Amino acid sequence: MSDDEKKKHQTKKISSFGDIQVLMIEDDPYLREYYRRILEREGAQVETADDGDDGLAAIQRHTADIILLDVMLPGITGIEILQTVRAKKIEVPPIIMLTDLDQPGVEDKAREMGAYDYLVKHEVNAHDIKNVIEKAVGL
Amino acid sequence: MVTKIKTCCLNGLKRLLEGLSKYVQFLQHNRQMLYAIILIILVPLILAGNTFFVVDGMGKNMDYELRLKAELAGSIIATYSSDILDKQESIQSKLEEVVNQSLYGTIRQAEVLVPEGDDYKVFASTDTERLGEILPQWHYAFVDHEDQAIATLFTTYGDAGEERVWKVVTPIHGSDADTVGLVEISVSTRHIDVQTRSVLVKSFIVLLGSVVIVLLLIATNAQLFEYAVLFHKLKEVDEMKDEFISVASHELKTPVTAARGFLDLVQQQIKEDTTNMVGDQVRGDIDKAVQCLDRLSELVADLLDVSRIEQNRLKVAMELISMTQIVDEVVSDMKLTAENKGIFLMVEKPSVDVPEIMADEGKLRQVVTNIIGNAIKYTFEGRVEVIINTTWESVMLNVKDTGIGMSAKDRERLFEKFYRVKNRKAKDVVGTGLGLWITKQLVEIMGGKIYVDSIEDVGSEFTIEFPIYRPDGKKAKREENHE
Numbered sequence: 001m002s003d004d005e006k007k008k009h010q011t012k013k014i015s016s017f018g019d020i021q022v023l024m025i026e027d028d029p030y031l032r033e034y035y036r037r038i039l040e041r042e043g044a045q046v047e048t049a050d051d052g053d054d055g056l057a058a059i060q061r062h063t064a065d066i067i068l069l070d071v072m073l074p075g076i077t078g079i080e081i082l083q084t085v086r087a088k089k090i091e092v093p094p095i096i097m098l099t100d101l102d103q104p105g106v107e108d109k110a111r112e113m114g115a116y117d118y119l120v121k122h123e124v125n126a127h128d129i130k131n132v133i134e135k136a137v138g139l
Numbered sequence: 140m141v142t143k144i145k146t147c148c149l150n151g152l153k154r155l156l157e158g159l160s161k162y163v164q165f166l167q168h169n170r171q172m173l174y175a176i177i178l179i180i181l182v183p184l185i186l187a188g189n190t191f192f193v194v195d196g197m198g199k200n201m202d203y204e205l206r207l208k209a210e211l212a213g214s215i216i217a218t219y220s221s222d223i224l225d226k227q228e229s230i231q232s233k234l235e236e237v238v239n240q241s242l243y244g245t246i247r248q249a250e251v252l253v254p255e256g257d258d259y260k261v262f263a264s265t266d267t268e269r270l271g272e273i274l275p276q277w278h279y280a281f282v283d284h285e286d287q288a289i290a291t292l293f294t295t296y297g298d299a300g301e302e303r304v305w306k307v308v309t310p311i312h313g314s315d316a317d318t319v320g321l322v323e324i325s326v327s328t329r330h331i332d333v334q335t336r337s338v339l340v341k342s343f344i345v346l347l348g349s350v351v352i353v354l355l356l357i358a359t360n361a362q363l364f365e366y367a368v369l370f371h372k373l374k375e376v377d378e379m380k381d382e383f384i385s386v387a388s389h390e391l392k393t394p395v396t397a398a399r400g401f402l403d404l405v406q407q408q409i410k411e412d413t414t415n416m417v418g419d420q421v422r423g424d425i426d427k428a429v430q431c432l433d434r435l436s437e438l439v440a441d442l443l444d445v446s447r448i449e450q451n452r453l454k455v456a457m458e459l460i461s462m463t464q465i466v467d468e469v470v471s472d473m474k475l476t477a478e479n480k481g482i483f484l485m486v487e488k489p490s491v492d493v494p495e496i497m498a499d500e501g502k503l504r505q506v507v508t509n510i511i512g513n514a515i516k517y518t519f520e521g522r523v524e525v526i527i528n529t530t531w532e533s534v535m536l537n538v539k540d541t542g543i544g545m546s547a548k549d550r551e552r553l554f555e556k557f558y559r560v561k562n563r564k565a566k567d568v569v570g571t572g573l574g575l576w577i578t579k580q581l582v583e584i585m586g587g588k589i590y591v592d593s594i595e596d597v598g599s600e601f602t603i604e605f606p607i608y609r610p611d612g613k614k615a616k617r618e619e620n621h622e
Contacts, residue, residue: 030397037404072389100392122396122436125403 020044020137023064025055025081026098027073031121035068038126044133052076056084059092066136067095070121071106079106082113094136175364179357183350190342198335202328205245206290206305209326212237212246213288213309216322220251221311224262224320231263238265245326247304251311252279252321259321279308279321286310286318303328384446391439399432434569441573445556448580455499455584462534462605463493463527465500469507470525477515483522484515493529496605498585509578510538510601516568517560517599518542532615535604544595553591554579 022044026032029050036046047064049055052073059067071078078097085092094116099106107118116136119128216237220230234249248266252259252274259279261272281289288309295302304327311320405425409417447453470486477484514523521541528535543564545553552558557572559565582589582603593599607615 028393028397031393031400034397034400034404038400100389122392 020133021063021065022046022068022133023049023055023058023066024068025049025052025058025073025078026068026070027051035129038129041126042130052081055081059085060090062091064093066093066133068119069095069097069115071097071099071110079109079113082110082115086114096132096136179353183346183353186349187342187346190346191339194335194338194342198331201331202305205326205328205331206307209246209305209307209324210288210290210309212241212249213307213322213324216249216251216324217309217311217320220320220322221313224253224311224313227263234263234265241326245330247325247327248323249325250323252323254318254320262320281308299329303332380450381452384443384452388439388443391443392436395432395436395439399429399436402429402432430569434571438571438573441571441577444577445573448577448584453584455502457497457499457585459495460498460500460503461493461495462503462536463488465504465507466525466527466536469504469511472508473511473515477523480515480518481520482515482518484511485522485524487524487526489527489529491529493527493534494607496534497608498587498605502581502585506578506581506603507536509574510536510603513570513574514538514540514542514599514601516570517565519564521598529607531607533604533606535602537600537602539598539600541598544593544597544599546595550591550593554589 020043022039024032024035024039024046026035026048027050032048032050036048039046047058049058052075055069055073058064069078069081073081082095084090085095095114097107097110097115097118098121099110099118100120100122110118117132119132216230216233219233223229230251234251238246238249248264250264250266250269251262253262254260255273258276259274261269261274264270288307290305290307293304293306295304304325307324307326309322309324310318311322313319402425406422406429409422409425444453466486470484474484511523511525518540519542523541524537524539526537526539528537543560543562545560546562549560553560554575556576558575559568559570559572579589585605587603587605589604590602591599592602609615
């Protein structure tokens with residue numbers, strides 16, 4: 001992240017998330033709703049996208065402070081989105097991969113591709129999400 | 140009527156083409172088969188072709204030899220005769236001599252002709268009946284013209300069937316180099332032809348024989364072709380399985396996670412519900428739904444593990460790991476569960492340093508969690524002792540409990556899939572029955588061993604043991620460590 005970005009994030013002193021804009025790219029509607037609920041409970045604003053194309057479009061609107069990216073989306077993998085972002089040199093906030101730990105090495109590959117961290121989506125609870133997001137946003 | 144026939148034919152043709160195109164597609168997909176079929180057709184063809192060409196060539200060579208022989212005989216007789224054309228008997232007997240000496244009766248006939256006006260008369264001949272016969276001039280126009288021996292090939296049809304005959308006509312030159320007569324020698328290629336034919340027949344038989352053998356081979360190996368096709372298909376299916384497991388696990392876990400998540404939210408809201416609007420029964424119902432989902436979630440994970448292990452699709456990342464660290468982490472995770480049951484959970488470590496072992500971190504954690512979890516599950520009062528031990532050769536983890544124990548029969552079948560200890564005391568214990576099977580597989584895949592000992596109503600003891608590896612990669616052995 002550039003110095004400007006870092007400053008922008010530091011001035012956003014968030015106490016319990018409030019004000020954080022989260023972009024969530026996840027295709028299952030139920031999981032989407034569930035994550036939205038636990039994020040909104042903590043005060044975050046949540047924008048969602050349900051496939052790779054919408055996700056990339058949303059990323060390029062640059063409105064999010066943090067991105068939650070599912071590993072498997074219809075027609076494209078989360079890793080491929082990371083590759084696209086990298087290739088097109090799109091500026092992005094910290095990206096957290098939602099993996100199901102099913103394919104070994106996905107987490108390492110994600111980190112290589114520039115993901116900030118990962119969450120195991122089938123063990124996600126409000127506590128873990130909060131910790132990871134706080135760490136990513138620099139609180 | 141005509142149109143009916145037309146459509147019939149067209150349909151038949153269409154079906155034929157479809158069938159053919161199916162074969163073509165099939166062959167395209169099975170290159171091996173295509174090559175095999177080509178070979179089967181080509182090799183005998185080549186063999187046959189080769190034989191034919193060789194034999195034919197040889198035949199032609201012998202033909203040529205024969206012709207040369209006739210020409211030679213002709214020129215000898217011509218030279219001999221040129222001075223004595225008045226001595227009929229001498230020439231006659233010479234002709235007969237030459238013919239009689241020919242091998243296999245090849246030289247059929249030999250004649251000396253002298254001009255008679257514009258035509259030629261038979262002066263001497265091995266076929267005495269032709270003596271004096273007049274032969275038209277145009278028969279011999281070529282010889283006159285070229286003034287050298289001419290050989291012509293005739294095919295005659297006699298009692299013995301078709302016969303090829305070379306007729307060689309050689310001019311007899313007089314003292315002043317003009318043609319004073321002709322020598323006509325006929326040679327039959329019969330014996331060559333007979334031989335050639337017999338060789339061809341033999342090679343044809345050999346060809347047929349080889350085709351029969353090849354066909355037999357194919358027939359007995361038709362199975363092999365089937366297997367080749369099957370193998371191809373299996374490889375495709377095999378590759379699809381990996382993807383299937385990935386997708387299946389994704390699809391199975393998602394609704395379970397979502398359901399569990401929403402129930403979690405409900406439970407939280409109930410917790411925050413201070414007016415106690417939600418009765419105890421509802422809370423209880425929701426708790427049970429949550430427990431069921433947890434079981435389902437565990438079952439899905441276990442089934443996927445089993446499926447992967449059975450198909451050898453499990454990927455293990457072996458590295459040096461501290462057993463002590465894993466045990467500490469698992470124990471701290473399970474402390475609460477044990478406390479809630481009123482069981483004492485303790486860890487005992489040796490006084491010496493425990494060396495690291497080669498294992499996959501995630502899998503080892505899964506194994507340790509399963510064993511300690513089982514100990515807690517099947518113990519209702521007392522304690523669970525987790526003991527780490529090390530010898531020269533290995534690191535051992537011992538989990539002792541004061542639980543319900545199991546019978547000898549249970550011990551025998553303990554590691555079977557879906558096997559669960561079933562007796563009055565164990566009836567409320569939930570589980571998939573897959574945990575220990577998976578644990579045993581994982582331990583063995585990582586190079587370790589697992590043992591169990593148990594006395595009913597007293598308790599059980601599970602031990603897993605992993606070898607220690609020296610820096611050079613070999614297993615440590617007791618003898619080598621003595622100073």
